[in-house]
Amino acid sequence: VIDFLNSSATNNPPPAWHGYSLAIGIACLTLAQNLLYQRWNLGSVKLGIYIRSALIDMIFRKAATLSSHAHLVYSDGAIVNLMSTDVSRIDTACLQMMIVFCVPVFTCIIVGLLVHLMGPSALLGAGILILVNPLLGWAMSRLAPIRKKASQFTDNRIRLTSEVLQGIKVIKFFGWESRFLERLSEIRRNELKNVGKLLYIRGSVAAASAALPVLASSLSFVLYAATGNELKPEIIFPAIAYFTILRTPLMVLPSAYTLTVDAYVAIKRIEEFLLSEESKPLPPPDTNHPDALTMKNASFVWEQLRGASSDTLVPTASSGTDEKTGDESTPTSSLDISEDGVLPYLSRLNLSIPRGSLVAVVGPVGSGKSSLLQAMVGNMTLSSGRVIRGASMSYASQTAWIQNSTVRDNILFDTPYDETRYRRVLRACCLEADLRLLPAGDKTEIGERGVNLSGGQKARLSLARSVYFDAGMVIMDDPLSAVDAHVGKRLWQDCIMTELRERTRVIATQQLHVLPDVDYVIYMQNGKIAEEGTYKELIAKDGQFCALMAQYGGVHAEEEQDVAEEEEQKEENDEIISDGTPIKSMGREPFVALSSSQTVPLPQHSDEKKADIYENESSGKDEKPVEGETAQQKLMSDEERESGAVKGSVYSGYLKSSGWMVWFGVLSFFFLQQAANVLGNQWISWWSSDKFDLTTDEYMGIYVAWTLAQLVLVFAASLLLSFAVIKTAGAMHDNAFGMVLHSPLAFFDTTPLGRILNRFSKDVDTMDNVLWSTLYEFTITSVTVLGTVILIIVSFPWLALAVVVIAVLYYALSIYYRTTSREVKRLDSNMRSFLYAYFSECLTGLGTIKAYSMVNRAIIKNEHRIDLGNRPYYMFQVGSRWLSLRVNFLGATLSFSTVVLMTATRFSISPATAGLVLSYLARISGDLNWVIQRLATLENNMNSAERLVHYIENLEQERPSERPESKPKDIAWPSQGAVSFNNVSMRYRPGLPQVLQGISFDIKAGHKVGIVGRTGAGKSSLIHALFLLSEIDEGQVVIDGIDTTTLGTLDLRPRIGIIPQDPVLFHGTFRYNIDPMSLYTEQEIWQALETSDLKAYVQAQEGGLDSMIAANGDNLS
CATH class of the missing domain: 3.40.50.300 (P-loop containing nucleotide triphosphate hydrolases)
Known part of the structure; x- marks a missing residue:
């Protein structure tokens, strides 16, 4: 096009149709490139869905065959984390991993074109691109061990989160919320230290990748001018276009490499799980056997840790602390249980049970x-x-x-x-x-x-x-x-x-x-x-x-x-x-x-049988209330699903978590670096036309100054963005989980565990690892497009009309797409919660499912949920491809209009101006598409922030933990134990009938009182009222003369004790389970064990008080 414009300034200008032909050719090539790219992208999406579905199914099947020994290593929370976070990383990488292989090839092609255009001077810039990229690759390869270490902390955090949610009633009984939040926050801080290392490396590499084309072009131009060559528009601006084209793939390369590394680590983690020890099956039932059950000299073991005393039928764990993860763990050596080295817990049984x-x-x-x-x-x-x-x-x-x-x-x-x-x-x-x-x-x-x-x-x-x-x-x-x-x-x-x-x-x-x-x-x-x-x-x-x-x-x-x-x-x-x-x-x-009956290979279900299960699942019995069911009859609440655009309050809540000034600094650096980029290219345009009548050295020095300014500013923007994301992610996690911990018990009764875990696994992972890339790419591309449009309109005002028309169409298209995509993404998030809840539920009841020989049916139901979850996810990805086709069509239209207008004004436009405009138009189509894609992705990823912000801002909270004005002045209160209920009425949550109605009675100090009554009479409701687990509608509960309804939760609950009906034990030592608040001496702990008739048992364990208890106390009777 520049050659055409140069020729138009001669005495024998070419006909106008040459220019119009060039316009058509540019548009057609742009559209063809876009069509091929979208077909490749859609294929990658399908591949990712296939892999994701297969991996979730494999993990579920493996969990169903996992030995109890292996289940000590892989808790339910760790398995859910593999299924959610790790599988998601592999799925996401399918869209990006080809970029890792394609960008180097693409770079070599561009380098070849540059050398052909500029001669040997281009080799300096090309050398920088070729030599620095492997260094960046080496830097990105350092991410794998950091990611693996961060994943260990993530597993520990998810496991502890799961334990806390399952034991929330006991935690509230004893007022342990702050202790468990502190412990979880400590794990979270260690996790974020490693995530921070990842983001700072990614930020540095991303900044270097964005700066590389600028640095390479600057050095090439300086060398080109220093060797006596004249900076002609037909040389400079095609070269700028080539270097500019390289900027987007090099900018995306760090993210693609990071995703690939994360996927590799996830694959190894899943591979290790899939290769873990499986249970050893009993033979299937023999219906011809005369007895219902026969055991002949049979010995059985729990495939768990050795260390139990000879008179104890439960395995125990030795103490261990993982210095790398900062959490109690089981020493690997203790898990190496040989076939003949395991102490049987049931020894040489011989019995026959007649039918x-x-x-x-x-x-x-x-x-x-x-x-x-x-x-x-x-x-x-x-x-x-x-x-x-x-028999069965x-x-x-x-x-x-x-x-x-x-x-x-x-x-x-x-x-x-x-x-x-x-x-x-x-x-x-x-x-x-x-x-x-x-x-x-x-x-x-x-x-x-x-x-x-x-x-x-x-x-x-x-x-x-x-x-x-x-x-x-x-x-x-x-x-x-x-x-x-x-x-x-x-x-x-x-x-x-x-x-x-x-x-x-x-x-x-x-x-x-x-x-x-x-x-x-x-x-x-x-x-x-x-x-x-x-x-x-x-x-x-x-x-x-x-x-x-x-x-x-x-x-x-x-x-x-x-x-x-x-x-x-x-x-x-x-x-x-x-x-x-x-x-x-x-x-x-x-x-x-x-x-x-479940260890045999999964039988081949006929299509009809599988279809029947799918039909039953789709009939809505799991999701829909029965006909006529009211809100009161439906216990589990529907997951909240916002409609419309992500509200400004969500963005506000996200940004203020780390402070407005941090984000103002991030945006300022991004705008300043783009201003330096635009002025640097404008300067080289003025240099080529010698606008200011300066020497070559002066032009060169100022141009180098603009280049250095870009480098410094882009590094500052990337690193400050990493800091902001880490600080925000940490604050939002702690704030959200703190709000969950202090929610009324009714919240946990009506909210599935899988739904809450989804927010603190998948959504938190999005905040930690995904949102950074989206924010970086959206921000730097947006300011680039803004700078490009401003430069184009200032340099070539005739193009303003086309830009305005295309901008209106572009805006309408983005609104139309975002309206649909965000709703589909929200539906995708809710369907993931639906899958995770069922997955967690099955893990909890796996023993019962296997005893009934219902594992195969559970697998099919899980597969159906996978299929249901794939529908909105696939529609979201197809919608992205739909958008890309249309946005690139607008970009091609803009390029076509530009060349047409240049052809129409070919006798008045200068080649330098045309070259500058065309160099920016070379990437405008891709940038426009990338801005909408990143905006939609940002909005979709902000759904994760939206779900956490909902917990932070909307969760109902219990009464304050402390009320200084009514706090008991006597630190020994209650010292007598006199209890009075005065006309107490209580309901578990608003809208439900009262379970206590006008209850009044007195319990004298020191008396032993039994509360009896049939099911539903209100026995445990009295405990709820006594501990203020549910707010009292009316009346008073008085203990030793103090009305407890005026107290805070920490003023009351830790001062009275309870032996819960359902015992709750956490993964950790005996010491930690007995005294999680670290309030008592070792002697006092031993005294408590002696009183409970457990002292001899604990003393017999290797490590004593520091011996380990498995999650839920599964290594205890």
């Missing part, structure tokens, strides 16, 4: 009762001997696993609905009266972990599931311990003795009065069958079993004594709405070996 028999398993605490049942269903590892199972099994675990679904769905457990059988099971399990109390009967959503059911209701629901399931053998782990005496009697008679009379039944129990009714009794002691036989035979032996009977109620206890003993068992909770601690299944259930 249709009723067998009771009894013994003292820790004797191996639950372990024997776990071994029967395949949840322990068979180390020697033989096990033959002659169902299982009611000691701690009930409840799905986030309706009562009916929990009982059916994906089996066909038979109304007659269903009603019979409800009656047998004493659930009919409870269902009448629920708002929508058996279609009431009971919420994650059964938070709106009492302990007894959860136990009976779990029992009903095992009874309804069509299995030949029903395994029940102490289902009577969580219910009232009269309910237990009915369960025994109506369910176990009557409904299940034709099936084989094995029940572990401490209700010794029922033993005369059973066919066979197995007495466990130290992991062995110490005695076995009928009840009368064992009584006649006068052995250990007889001693147990004498110790716990006597051999000939009367019925009244039996009822009294049952009342001494753990009282069931009472709430019908919003009660229940968010606790994962305790004991060993989530960390068990795979049962035999």
